[in-house]
Amino acid sequence: MGFANYASLAQDPEFVQGLLHNLLWTAFFLVVPMIMGLFGAYVLSRIVRFRLLFRTVYFIPYIVASVVNAAIWRSILDPQTGVGDLLDVNPLGDPSLALWTVAFVNNWAWWGFLVVVFFAAMQGVDPALHEAATMDGANVLRQFVSVTLPSIAPTFAFLGLMTIIWSFLAFDYVFILTQGGPAGSTDLLSTVAYRDAFTNLQAGYACAVGVVTALISGVVVATYLVIRRARKWDT
Amino acid sequence: MSVSAPPRLPLQKASSPQARWWGHRSRFxxxxxxxxxxxxxLAIFAIGPIVLFVFNALKTNSQYASDPLGPPQTWEWSNFTQAWTQANMGAGLLNSVLIVIGTIALTCVVAACAAYALARLRVRGASAFMTYLLVASALPAQMFLVPLFYMWAQAGLYDTRVGLIVIYCGLFSPFATLLLRAFMLGLxxxxxxxxxxxxxxxLRVFARxxxxxxxxxxxxxxxxTGLSAYNEFLFAVTMIQSESLMPLSTxxxxxxxxxxxxxxxxSAAGFIMIAPMLVLFLMLQRRFISGVASSGMGGM
Structure with a gap:
């Protein structure tokens, strides 16, 4: 009896579009902030002076509330007064740009967290490994690939997992900046479900969206736990 | 010496002429x-927008209209008092403080007791429970949003601060437990x-x-926990309707x-909201960062 909600999900263009946007969103967050975080942490590990100062500065956007971060970028991107006016674009109003703009704003608040975590993980790498690699004549890049990356693999895997899960949780920035618009171009599963529940008053349908989201997360978590056990990362 | 040293086993490729050129180049x-x-x-990318935001909070409207991306000409402090009264920030701040303190207290009690049991007492099924906590702290809380909304309405917890505190405790205590357990194992x-x-x-051992x-x-x-509760938006906007009970985020x-x-x-209102957290963070950043860093490594 209750499966009608699930059957109609597959035919609902809003749901399908939201799912597609979630996948794009996940891909963006698996690539851009991960590279920025790794790069930032790596560059931090190459200096001694001002190290803590830079780390603190990178972390500040992460502690600023999402509502305020959104307001900061809304004023910067405003098509009449901000950068939008200078460059003659409307980053949040143009359906082809809006999703990436929201992802950019979310990433701005997010990448500093990854710098801090990757940096902490890199500090835990045994310096003897680097010394041995230097003796073997490995250059900076090669040491990064052959020593640093394998040593922080557990952290990397965990953050990859969390990125996938958090991508399906993403809500604040879309809801505050665009409400899913223009023309549904920034709708994610979370905003679709929210509208179904509290605007269209279809609670059962919204729950079905939530259960699908949870299933996806469940699969991701299970995969991670299997890898974690197989590689003996758990303490 | 490292440049002229003969290459050894695992990294042999690094000594081919091309790789050596690469080596010099990347060092450069x-x-x-x-x-x-x-x-x-990177630092400018991180705090430039916040600095601009503070600039805007100090401009007059006409100054902002003529120069939205530059520093303020005169410092318009009255923006802050105006924002404070017009946005009703005083009430919001009080609600936020109550919610944050309640969340911290409840989460600490729950997580400390659970962590003590997991770290020190021989509890049956402890490792299964740990996996459950890891999964629980990773599952999307949003899937509970709609059912929680109806349950809270039935239970009389909708549109109350206590209702929001209970939800936050449920959201944050799994990770807090994992973190405290790891901490306790080091004692x-x-x-x-x-x-x-x-x-x-x-009980006496635990307390003393x-x-x-x-x-x-x-x-x-x-x-x-306090940072997450202070900044949380989704549950706050869903569960609190009366303006007199709203935390700062909503x-x-x-x-x-x-x-x-x-x-x-x-901008002025936004700055009022982030100022307490900024001050707290700058004062206690080592603790903040170590806690957050371990949250990014699976609570280990």
Missing amino acids: VLGRTTVYVVLTA PPELEEAARIDGAGE IVLPNMLPGLLTVALT TFFTFQQGFTQNYTLI
Whole structure:
């Protein structure tokens, strides 16, 4: 009896579009902030002076509330007064740009967290490994690939997992900046479900969206736990 | 010496002429000056927008209209008092403080007791419970949003601060438990055993020996939990409807929706909201960062 909600999900263009946007969103967050975080942490590990100062500065956007971060970028991107006016674009109003703009704003608040975590993980790498690699004549890049990356693999895997899960949780920035618009171009599963529940008053349908989201997360978590056990990362 | 040293086994490729050229090049690319230039560019990317935001909070409206991206000409402090009264920030701040303190207190009690049991008492099924906690802290809380909304309405917890505190405790305590358990495993058990031999009961051991030693871990939990509760938006906007009960995040959101274009006042109100957290963070950043870093490594 209750499966009608699930059957109609597959035919609902809003749901399908939201799912597609979630996948794009996940891909963006698996690539851009991960590279920025790794790069930032790596560059931090190459200096001694001002190290803590830079780390603190990178972390500040992460502690600023999402509502305020959104307001900061809304004023910067405003098509009449901000950068939008200078460059003659409307980053949040143009359906082809809006999703990436929201992802950019979310990433701005997010990448500093990854710098801090990757940096902490890199500090835990045994310096003897680097010394041995230097003796073997490995250059900076090669040491990064052959020593640093394998040593922080557990952290990397965990953050990859969390990125996938958090991508399906993403809500604040879309809801505050665009409400899913223009023309549904920034709708994610979370905003679709929210509208179904509290605007269209279809609670059962919204729950079905939530259960699908949870299933996806469940699969991701299970995969991670299997890898974690197989590689003996758990303490 | 490292350049002329004969190559050895696992990294042999690095000595081919091409790779050596690469080696010199990458050392050049990552020279010290370049590293600092890159770091500074990233720093500007991180706090430039916030600095601009503070500038805007200090401009008059006409100044903002003529020069939205520059520093303020005169310092318009009255924006802050105006934003404070118009956005009803005083009430919002009070609600936020109550919610944050309630969340921290409840989460610390729940997580400390659970962590003590998992780290020290031989509980059956402890490892399954740990996996459950890991999964629970990773599952999307949003899937509970709609059912929680109806349950809270039935239970009389909808549109109350206590209702929101209970939800936050449920959201944050799994991770807090994992973090405190890891912290407790690093403490020597000898003191507790000595107290037990002297005839102290389990509760007494916990209160007199474990709790005082656990304070640094609890402070970390309190900071990360408090930050998350202070900034949380989704549950706050869903579960609190009365303006008199709204925490700062939804107070600010409501204000912003009403004044879409008045960026100077919105900036001032936003700065009022983030100022307490900024001050706290700058004072206690080591604790903040260590707690957050372990949250990014699976609570280990």
